[in-house]
Amino acid sequence: MNKTISDIAQMAGVAKSTVSRFLNGGSVSEDTRQKIERIIKQYNYVPNTFAQSLKAKKTSIIGTVVPRLDSFATSQTLIGIDEELRSNQYQMLIANTSQDMQREIDAIYDFARQKVSGIILLAAEVTEAHLKAVEDIRIPVLLVGQQHEQLHSLVHNDDQAGYEMGRYVVEQGHRKIVYIGVSEKDRAVGIYRKQGFQRAIAECGGCEVKYYETSFKMSEAIVTAEAILKEITPTIIVGATDNIALGVMKIAFSNKIRIPQDLSVTGFGGYDITEMIHPTLTTVKYHYLQAGKVAANHIIRLVKGESVEERTTLDVELIPRESVDKL
Amino acid sequence: MNKTISDIAQMAGVAKSTVSRFLNGGSVSEDTRQKIERIIKQYNYVPNTFAQSLKAKKTSIIGTVVPRLDSFATSQTLIGIDEELRSNQYQMLIANTSQDMQREIDAIYDFARQKVSGIILLAAEVTEAHLKAVEDIRIPVLLVGQQHEQLHSLVHNDDQAGYEMGRYVVEQGHRKIVYIGVSEKDRAVGIYRKQGFQRAIAECGGCEVKYYETSFKMSEAIVTAEAILKEITPTIIVGATDNIALGVMKIAFSNKIRIPQDLSVTGFGGYDITEMIHPTLTTVKYHYLQAGKVAANHIIRLVKGESVEERTTLDVELIPRESVDKL
DNA sequence: CTGAAAGCGCTTACAG
DNA sequence: CTGAAAGCGCTTACAG
Incomplete structure (x- = not known):
């Protein structure tokens, strides 16, 4: 069905190696170049990638x-x-x-x-x-x-992300803070992002943060956030990811907790959706x-x-x- | 570096073809099977997919x-x-x-x-x-x-989707309806989905629908919706996709239009996000x-x-x- | 510039 | 059950 390099060579009246050389940018005479080009075009020849890879390794x-x-x-x-x-x-x-x-x-x-x-x-x-x-x-x-x-x-830069978020939260006057993180098995999110945040908090002085853990799934974040809100009333909840933050917002809406009047929320990631929702979500944008x-x-x-x-x-x-x- | 089937054959003291047969589930004696298996395991041999494909075509x-x-x-x-x-x-x-x-x-x-x-x-x-x-x-x-x-x-089933949405909208008592669709070049969404909707509307009697067109991008949907809301005040806007619906919600929030009290909104698609936002979005779920x-x-x-x-x-x-x- | 030949690592009839 | 041989479609030295 498909033409091979031999077919092309034969039809062009040259050797396979010449066609191969032409294909790979080697030097061929103007004359043969034209012949080969014509045939290739005519039959829509494309080299077999397997054979190429087999040789080229x-x-x-x-x-x-x-x-x-x-x-x-x-x-x-x-x-x-x-x-x-x-x-x-x-x-x-x-x-x-x-x-x-x-x-x-x-x-x-x-x-x-x-x-x-x-x-x-x-x-x-x-x-x-x-x-x-x-x-x-x-x-x-x-x-x-x-x-x-x-x-x-x-x-x-997860550390920077956590740190900047921490500073911002503090600067906005929040003191009763909840941070919902994830497993430390994910070092980037679970450890470095949180550490950056903690560093900013440490610089603050009288800031109190409670740390919780949930998964990356929005549905689990909702459950986690619900349990938290039953126990305590932070002024802000920092979710370690935008998805977690979205989960927090969800449960807040369900409980008629107004955002941000009653509760502030932030995330990390900068997902497109975070600026489409209402209220728009404060977050750290990752590129x-x-x-x-x-x-x-x-x-x-x-x-x-x-x-x-x-x-x-x-x-x-x-x-x-x-x-x-x-x- | 990597062993080939020849290497394996040689080390096992059999022919290449025998190894190949073994690899492809052909019949080999228990004895040779064991020899080959051992060598393969020992050298972690995996066949070269290019060579395989080259032959098998x-x-x-x-x-x-x-x-x-x-x-x-x-x-x-x-x-x-x-x-x-x-x-x-x-x-x-x-x-x-x-x-x-x-x-x-x-x-x-x-x-x-x-x-x-x-x-x-x-x-x-x-x-x-x-x-x-x-x-x-x-x-x-x-x-x-x-x-x-x-x-x-x-x-x-885009026609069904449009139709069911149309019926639902009518059943909920809406009569001043806006449908924001997309280009008919996309026949599924641009034509069939809309046609289903129109069919339901036709069955209604005194229903009035204005049709508009936008793109699949949320940002453009926002612009389109804004222009519409400046001109008329429908009781419901039906977006041809969830993204369009999200765009409508966005501009509504910005303009302090309450959903659904002042304006109802629906979409198509059933994206995960539609049940995370507030209010949750009425939509048609695609599987x-x-x-x-x-x-x-x-x-x-x-x-x-x-x-x-x-x-x-x-x-x-x-x-x-x-x-x-x-x- | 050009071509014949070997070889990449497999599989597949075909004999034995 | 097993093996020798041909061939898949290319590329790459090597001669000329």
């Missing part, structure tokens, strides 16, 4: 492992990666693991089998198994969103799209054997909006 | 073309496709086209080059170029979200996840040469919530 594919597809952060990061990869003639392959860590590991090995040139790993947690996989496959890997001393990584682009850039450099800084940190940006009252 | 990869990654509908559909494909030993390859039609066409040809077994196409519009591409590549293609007489397609699974199922059957109905229609479900007032 490499591909221009970058595998990206994501824990989930239905998240603003993931989508934006993927778009950034895709754009940048594309403009450098690389292709993006996505493996969704649905938050299943075993699948994350499997995906790494699968990518290796498929001879991807590099792997971008968006993981919430880096375990021994991850490290072993990365070592086994001998392919460049870039970690995004988390940092690890043994891996090249690209992170958002996911840019992160994706930088990630793509770094993995390409890694693939080419160029040097890349071990860790890159992206700035974040506090965005004050309506959900916080000044006391 | 096919892959177990399904390409999925999506217009955008940052949409609830897309994410959910992709997750469904991925799950189903995975459990059938197929792999999903995603091509994001960022709403660029040329890239959509290119993606189809690219997938063909990479010898995917089938293609799932999520497109808002089917042009001659699409049709030609599908014809050229001679690979099964399944269209999702739109229907076309020349293509196998899977759609949500994207299921659509993804069915799509995967159909494309697999198509790939295997099994017969698949030309068009499959998925039911939708009206979800009454707080954003509509009973008059």
Whole structure:
């Protein structure tokens, strides 16, 4: 059905190797160039990528492992990666693991089998198994969103995010503060983001903060927030993610607690939806799209054997909006 | 670096073909089976997929073309496709086209080059170029979200969605109605969804509806809604998508128009966020996840040469919530 | 500039 | 059950 390089060569009256050379930008005489070009156009010939890869022993594919597809952060990061990869003639392959860590590991090995040139790993947690996989496959890997001393990584400045939010909360006069965080297994969000916040609070003096923990799911955040509001009456609740903040707002509305008059709320992430809702949510904007682009850039450099800084940190940006009252 | 089938064969003291047979589930003696198995395990051998595909002339990869990654509908559909494909030993390859039609066409040809077994196409519009591409590549293609007489397609019941929403709006006593739709180029949303709605309205009698058009972007919906609200005062605005409805709510809040007391609002889609906001949004739920699974199922059957109905229609479900007032 | 040949790592009839 | 051989469609030295 499909023409092969031999067919083209035969029809053009030259050798396969000449066609191959033409295809790969080698030097051919003007005369043969025209002949080959004509035939290729005529039959719409496209080289078989498998045969190419089999010989070349490499591909221009970058595998990206994501824990989930239905998240603003993931989508934006993927778009950034895709754009940048594309403009450098690389292709993006996505493996969704649905938050299943075993699948994350499997995906790494699968990518290796498929001879991807590099792997971008968006993981919430880096375990021994991850490290072993990365070592086994001998392919460049870039970690995004988390940092690890043994891996090249690209992170958002979670400490700065937490700190700026903490300062802002304090500056707005809040003293009875609740912080709803997540598991420390996710070091970026669970530890660094919280630590930044705590640092700001420590500088404050008479500030009192109660820390709670919930999951990344809005539904669980609602339950957590409901329990909290039954017990105490903070002037502000700081959610460690926009989703958590949205959960807090939800339960507040249900209980006729007005935001921000009765309760202020903030999040982290800067999801699009946070400025569409009412009141708009004060948050710290993470530059996911840019992160994706930088990630793509770094993995390409890694693939080419160029040097890349071990860790890159992206700035974040506090965005004050309506959900916080000044006391 | 990596072992090849020859290495394994040699170390096991058998022929390559024997190893290959073992790998592909052919019959081998218990004795050789054990020898081969041991060596494979020991060296962590995995076959080179390129060489396999080069011979087999096919892959177990399904390409999925999506217009955008940052949409609830897309994410959910992709997750469904991925799950189903995975459990059938197929792999999903995603091509994001960022709403660029040329890239959509290119993606189809690219997938063909990479010898995917089938293609799932999520497109808002089917042009001659699409049709030609599908014809050229001679690979099964399944269209999702739109229907076309020349293509196998899977759609949500947009007519039903529009109709049920129309009936509901009328039943709730609304008579001054605004419907904000989208371009008819997107036949599913722009035509069928609206037609269903119109059918319900026609049955009503004294109902008056004004139709407007906007884009899928929330930001544009806000502008459109603002202009409308300056001119007239409907009792309800029906957005052709949840995003449009969200835009309407946004501008209403800004103008101190209370929902639903002063203005009711509805959408279509059933995005997660619609039940997190306040008031919760009345909408028609589309089963994207299921659509993804069915799509995967159909494309697999198509790939295997099994017969698949030309068009499959998925039911939708009206979800009454707080954003509509009973008059 | 051009071509013949070897080889990438598999699979698939075909003999035995 | 097992193996030798051919071939999938390319690329890459190597001669000429």
